[in-house]
Amino acid sequence: MAVESFSSIRGFADAQRRSSRRSHALFEALQKEIVLGSLQPEQSLTEMDLAQRFDCSQGTVREALMRLNEEGLVNRLPNRGTHVAPCHADDARALLNIRREVECTYLDRVVARANAQLDRDLHEMLNGMRNAARDRDEYMLSVWDRSFHTRLFLAAELPVVTPILTRCLIHNHRFKILNSTPNRELEATAERHVPILDALAARDTEALHDILGHHIATIVDFGPDLTNGDTAG
Template sequence: MSTVVNENRDGISGAEQRVTELIRGVIVRGEYAPNQRLIEADLSATFSASRAAVRTALLRLANEGLVERLPNRGSRVRAVSLEEAIEILEVRIGVECLCAAKAAERITDTQQNEFAQLREEMITAVSEGDLVEYSRLNQLLDLRVREISEHATAAAVIERLHAQSVRHQFKLSGRPRRAKVSVLEHAAIIDAIVARDPDAARNAVETHLKSVIAALRSLD
C-alpha cells in the first residue's frame, strides 16, 4: 500500500513547508543574527523536523535571499545591509503599486466589506498599543492585496523581495510612533482600493513605501 505525502503547489511536503516558515520567522524577527551559522542538526532538534526537511527549507530560504549557502561549510543567515534593504523597497514600489491598482479594479463587494473591517481592526490595534496584532494585520493586508490583484508574477516578485527587506522593517514595527504613522498610510491604501480607484491606490502605496524608506534611513 503506497504512502500518501501531502504536498503544496510548490511540490514540497507539509513538514518541509512548516519548518521553512518557522526558520523564516526567526530570521525575520531577528532571533537569528546576520551571518549566524545554521546547523542542520541543531535546526532539526529545535523545530522537531527531519534533517531532510531542514535541508529543503534552507534551500528554499536561500532562493528567497534570506539564507546564504557556503560551499562545503553549510548555511548562514544572509546579511542584508540597510542600504540594500532600501534599494529593495525602491524596487518594490513599482510592483506593489501595480498590485494595489489591480486590486482596486478587481475588488468585489464582499472584499470591500472585508477591507473595511481590516481597516477598523488595524486602527484599534494601534490605538490599544497592540503592535504584535497590528503587525499581523499588516501582513494580512499585504497578502490580500496580492491575492485580489490576481497578478501572479508581481505577487511572486513582492514575496521574494519582501522577505529580504522585512528584517529591517521589523525593527520599525515595534516603535509606537512609527505605527501611528503607518496605520494612517495603510488606511489610505485600503480606502483607495475599496473606492475602486487604481490611481489613488498607486499613490497611497508609493507614499507608504517612501515613508518606510525615510524611517529606515533614520535608523542608520
C-alpha cells in the same frame, strides 16, 4: 499484490504529507526568528543543531532551509554551510524601489477589478493587524500587513509577478523590524492602512497611487524616504 502495492503507495504518500507539514512548520518558525532578529544576520546554521533543537530529522531541516534559501533569508553555499542572509540598507532600498514599482504601476487594474469581496478581505486583514498591534505581537502584525498588500495586488491578476512582490515584502518587513526605533507604536503601523482602504473604496486610482507610494517609501518609522523617490508626503 495489488492491494499491498496500493497500501505501500498510500503509506508513502501519507509519510510525505507528514514530512511536508513538519518542514513547513519549521520553515515558518525559522522565518519568524530571522525576521525578528532572534537569528541574526550572518549567523551560522547547521542542520544537526536545528534538528536537535526542534526535535526533527535533518531531512526536515534541509527542506526548510532550502525554502528559506529560495526566499533569500539564508544563504546555502557549498563547503561553506548555511548562514542567515545579511540585511543591508542598500538591499532594502533596492527592494523598496522594486516593490513600489510592482504595487503602484498596476493600480488601474486593481481598481478596475475591485469588488465587495476585496474590500471585505482587506478590512479583515486590517482588523488582524489591529489585534496583533494590541497584543504587541510584531511578527503577526507583519504577517497580516504582508497579507494585506499581497491581497491588494492579487486583484491586478498578474500571478507571475506576485512572487516578486511577496519576496520584497518579507525583506522589507525584516529590515523595518531590525532597524526601526524600539517600542514604536504598533497600532499606528496598522492604522497607516486606513487611507489605502479609503482611496480604494472611492475607486480613486490617482489618490491610491499617491497614498500607497508614500506608504511604501516611508516604511521605516514613517520616514525617511528610503527609496530616495519623489512621492508626495
